[in-house]
Amino acid sequence: MWDDDGIRNLLLRMMEAAIAAADPAEALARHLPEKPKGRCIVVGAGKSAAAMARAVELAWPNVDLSGVVVTRYGHSVPTDHITVREASHPVPDQAGFDAATEILRVVEEAGREDLVLVLISGGGSALLSLPRDPLTLADKVAVNRLLLASGLAIGEMNRVRRRLSWVKGGGLARAAMPARVVTLAISDVPGDDPADIASGPTVPDPSATRDLSHLAAMLGPTLPAAAREMLLKPAAPQAAFLADYRLIAAPQISLEAAAEIASRSGVTPLILGDALEGEAAQMGIVMGGIARAVAAHGMPVRAPAVLLSGGEGTVSFGASSPGRGGRNTEFLLALAQTLDGHPGIYALAVDTDGIDGTEDAAGAMISPTTLDQAHAVGVDPRKFLAAHDSYSFFDALGSLIRTGPTLTNVNDFRAILVL
Structure with missing residues (x-):
């Protein structure tokens, strides 16, 4: 029922609805x-x-x-x-x-x-x-x-x-x-x-x-x-x-607009919250676990489903030098490693203003083949995550989403699609 183009299109339509609502x-x-x-x-x-x-x-x-x-x-x-x-x-x-x-x-x-x-x-x-x-x-x-x-x-x-x-x-x-x-x-x-x-x-x-x-x-x-x-x-x-x-x-209004698109497409939306905060990489790990539970046990929602969330993650550089990238691409890079190529799970994360961090992309998209693509082009996701260089990682894969300035901003929009 779902091919890669259809999945990508659905995720992008949810993103566009979220931005349009603001x-x-x-x-x-x-x-x-x-x-x-x-x-x-x-x-x-x-x-x-x-x-x-x-x-x-x-x-x-x-x-x-x-x-x-x-x-x-x-x-x-x-x-x-x-x-x-x-x-x-x-x-x-x-x-x-x-x-x-x-x-x-x-x-x-x-x-x-x-x-x-x-x-x-x-x-x-x-x-x-x-x-x-x-x-x-x-x-x-x-x-x-x-x-x-x-x-x-x-x-x-x-x-x-x-x-x-x-x-x-x-x-x-x-x-x-x-x-x-x-x-x-x-x-x-x-x-x-x-x-x-x-x-x-x-x-x-x-x-x-x-x-x-x-x-x-x-x-x-x-x-x-x-x-x-x-x-x-x-x-x-x-x-x-x-x-x-x-x-x-506000973020909740945008999440509800995205949820409506999902429902019309036969996908059950579950809004996890519009005010999630914390380290972006840790969010990716936690949400990866939730997505796996949906796929394996139908909990807390049965597939096909999409997990929607908003809020604002953070990236702490610590002793490392900050690389190129923002909190949404960092979230996705950690999520991709947590999912480890799990079949049937895709995700998109963007900053609704069109700029994730200080670069020219709003965010990115991942699929079950993301890590295989990284291996094929010779980029190590662990090293890029440690260097907070998620932008460069997804740029190498051609997976960045570039919307340009949207002239609005209701913070982060995250969608994890489980089929």
């Missing part, structure tokens, strides 16, 4: 607030920021619109009234600093009759980078590199980011007072906590008074001194403000 143009129009009496100042940050800004322009053609958003290099779209800046992700740069400074200035000019519409999506933490004094941009870059290599969960990373920023942890909303502030957000974090989506520029910081010394210790002796001092003491008291926060797209 399309900012369709989702945003359903959640816009009442039009303002005064101006509408649009600001935002994230990989979807430009696409979201354009969606606002199309939905409100007769509203006095202005403002600035910042997105990742290569993720811009043309706009008529809202300025789009581009900056670096995942490591901040001067362009992101300049854009954050401009955005802060724009919202500070908002009046009581104005609406400040804040467009937030994944990647906003790095793109909206305005470090608190006396922290410098160079310090912020150093901290960010430590965070990316630390293996910390996204919530722990964002506690650090909020403590070190003028705009995160509600800073942007406080700067916009007394204007009305409405946030439209696409979630890319496990649990969809607004404080963690782009580190919460328009919601109060729940960790503002916490002792974060344990995180300073985990980041090690090369943590810049100014950052260490900030983490060792609570932030200053914060002014209260109202947070009108509207989630327009």
Whole structure:
């Protein structure tokens, strides 16, 4: 019943449905607030920021619109009234600093009759980078590199980011007072906590008074001194403000869209969760065990079935030098070794923004012949996994999935098909 082309097509259709369900143009129009009496100042940050800004322009053609958003290099779209800046992700740069400074200035000019519409999506933490004094941009870059290599969960990373920023942890909303502030957000974090989506520029910081010394210790002796001092003491008291926060797209919605495609194709979907976290390689080992149980025992679901999951894995470099690749390809490489060519099990894993890590691929796909293909071209999966070089492994096999920037981001999408 199933041939390789049909299996690949089904996995790709599930991926495409998951990404389409997070399309900012369709989702945003359903959640816009009442039009303002005064101006509408649009600001935002994230990989979807430009696409979201354009969606606002199309939905409100007769509203006095202005403002600035910042997105990742290569993720811009043309706009008529809202300025789009581009900056670096995942490591901040001067362009992101300049854009954050401009955005802060724009919202500070908002009046009581104005609406400040804040467009937030994944990647906003790095793109909206305005470090608190006396922290410098160079310090912020150093901290960010430590965070990316630390293996910390996204919530722990964002506690650090909020403590070190003028705009995160509600800073942007406080700067916009007394204007009305409405946030439209696409979630890319496990649990969809607004404080963690782009580190919460328009919601109060729940960790503002916490002792974060344990995180300073985990980041090690090369943590810049100014950052260490900030983490060792609570932030200053914060002014209260109202947070009108509207989630327009989230991982669970995308997983349900993929599940619908599977059901229509005669495959039983099982959503394992939209907020899975942990080491990507360990996830691959665990999910490989679950897939084997489905194949052997029909538990926790009978084949043909697909195991769907979202969330955000992590990759801890440790003493090894980071190779080329992201958490989704690392997950797949560990999964392929765990399955060891098990017949009838295929998988796909991608970052829904189209970029897994820092390379040009969204993710990859594996099949029962993946390890045989690797042997045929002379690549050792164990060595590539140890070097965190999963991108190069799948590139050698021609198994990478390249979507280009999708202009949305609801984090990782994983599908394991058991036939």
